[in-house]
Amino acid sequence: MRFLVAGGAGFMGSNLVRYLISAHEDAEVLVYDKLTYAGRLENLRGLEGDPRFRFERGDICDGEQLCRVISSYRPDVIVNLAAETHVDRSIRDPEPFIRTNVVGTFALLEAARKLDVPLLIHVSTDEVYGDIGDGPPSAEDSPFKPSSPYSASKAAGDLLCQAYWRTYRLPVRIVRPSNNYGPYQYPEKLIPRVILRAVHNLPIPIYGSGRQVRDWLHVEDFCRALDVVMKRGSNGEAYNVPGFNERTNLEVVEAILDILDKPRSLIRFVADRPGHDTRYAMKGDKILALGWRPQVPWLEGLRRTVQWYLENEWWWRPLLSDSFFSSDIPWG
Ligand SMILES: NC(=O)c1ccc[n+]([C@@H]2O[C@H](COP(=O)([O-])OP(=O)(O)OC[C@H]3O[C@@H](n4cnc5c(N)ncnc54)[C@H](O)[C@@H]3O)[C@@H](O)[C@H]2O)c1
Missing domain, CATH: 3.40.50.720 (NAD(P)-binding Rossmann-like Domain)
Known part of the structure; x- marks a missing residue:
């Protein structure tokens, strides 16, 4: 094939x-x-x-x-x-x-x-x-x-x-x-960005109230x-x-801080992104009918992802520019 x-x-x-x-x-x-x-x-x-x-x-x-x-x-x-x-x-x-x-x-x-x-x-x-x-x-x-x-x-x-x-x-x-x-996600995206900023004890900016819901x-x-x-x-x-796993952005950030044993005081709320969607969620009847089910539980998947970033500095270190350390834009 x-x-x-x-x-x-x-x-x-x-x-x-x-x-x-x-x-x-x-x-x-x-x-x-x-x-x-x-x-x-x-x-x-x-x-x-x-x-x-x-x-x-x-x-x-x-x-x-x-x-x-x-x-x-x-x-x-x-x-x-x-x-x-x-x-x-x-x-x-x-x-x-x-x-x-x-x-x-x-x-x-x-x-x-x-x-x-x-x-x-x-x-x-x-x-x-x-x-x-x-x-x-x-x-x-x-x-x-x-x-x-x-x-x-x-x-x-x-x-x-x-x-x-x-x-x-x-x-x-x-x-x-x-x-x-999961692994190999570019650190402009929410989860790797939060992991790497937390690892460096940098403030973690969150758009608006952090109540936006995404399905992971x-x-x-x-x-x-x-x-x-x-x-x-x-x-x-x-x-x-779908992942059948709806979480607010704030919940995601807090879960990562907990896994890394970092204080929630790193969180900073900043002005919201223009046109920011409050929630995405999907029905999955058609793919479920084909016999597929998600198999990786959220916290296990998140722990494994955090672990991957901790073990693979060779991969992310060259991607961290000066703006990564100075920027207060939540991701990107
Ligand atoms: N990451 C997510 O959470 C997510 C969720 C839903 C859908 N998607 C979709 O899944 C796909 C993959 O997303 P991802 O997160 O892996 O993206 P990514 O940004 O990590 O990777 C995109 C890849 O496409 C390549 N690329 C960009 N422009 C190209 C071009 N003109 N010709 C050939 N290659 C080009 C890039 O070099 C890169 O390797 C995208 O279509 C995205 O819209 C992503």
């Missing part, structure tokens, strides 16, 4: 590559990645010598290169995780988000269509549903109401995938995971969900992947 993992040098992509190689004896994986600031070969360390693993540097917006790589590699499945992913960056500078998440998804769909790729799995997000406040969790057919340039660009990519199924019968499946956490899913559970969608899902369908 040949996989092409676009964005495989990022957080979820690198975890997925390791998962595919260990879970599928016959898996061969080619990572296609632009290596932006968030994509790092360090995330794939240890795989270089594996004959089942290959890396090609490339941009998903580059249709010609994509077609060349797909024609020569002939993947059975393409998984698209290539994206700009940081909400705060999208507010400061939306252009790269539109380019990669919209135009790049389009280029990938076109390449898959021209070259008759047997299956494309596109990774979308729970953020496409927007802020649900006190309302019921979003189902796959709930309306899209994205709030940030990031989530709007992800919604556009998701809709293009749906259109390519409807119009061309391109064999595409969409997964919409909730917030992932361990990245290993995401990898298993994607595998289940690949094996038992249907073309043209979208699958929510």
Whole structure:
């Protein structure tokens, strides 16, 4: 089974590559990645010598290169995780988000269509549903109401995938995971950022009241969900992947401080992010019907994640700039 993992040098992509190689004896994986600031070969360390693993540097917006790589590699499945992913960056500078998440998804769909790729799995997000406040969790057919340039660009990519199924019968499946956490996550994101600031005894800024609710899913559970969608899902369908684990940002920060035995007095409340969504949560009936369940309990997953960062300073030390130590922006 040949996989092409676009964005495989990022957080979820690198975890997925390791998962595919260990879970599928016959898996061969080619990572296609632009290596932006968030994509790092360090995330794939240890795989270089594996004959089942290959890396090609490339941009998903580059249709010609994509077609060349797909024609020569002939993947059975393409998984698209290539994206700009940081909400705060999208507010400061939306252009790269539109380019990669919209135009790049389009280029990938076109390449898959021209070259008759047997299956494309596109990774979308729970953020496409927007802020649900006190309302019921979003189902796959709930309306899209994205709030940030990031989530709007992800919604556009998701809709293009749906259109390519409807119009061309391109064999595409969409997964919409909730917030992932685990090893190799870039320290601009909430959990690694809080861990590393706490390790350095730095103040931990929290947006607004910290009462915003997110649903947390361990990245290993995401990898298993994607595998289940690949094996038992249907073309043209979208699958929510919830963690069934809603937590306020404040709860997340406090849990990390407790694990590290650091005082809660490190917490600082700062002005809220513009357009900040108060809550995301999703129903998971469709993926549950395929037999998937999250397996990593929240506190165990969080402890393991904290431990990974404590043991892998080689990985994060080069990423900490002066602004990491001085900035009072919550993440990024
Ligand atoms: N992390 C989460 O909590 C979460 C939750 C839901 C959905 N998602 C989605 O999952 C996917 C992966 O997220 P992540 O957290 O691993 O992201 P990440 O930022 O860690 O990694 C993104 C990867 O994509 C690569 N990339 C960016 N632009 C590219 C381009 N034009 N061409 C080729 N490669 C490019 C980067 O180099 C990087 O390796 C994204 O689509 C994201 O929207 C993430």
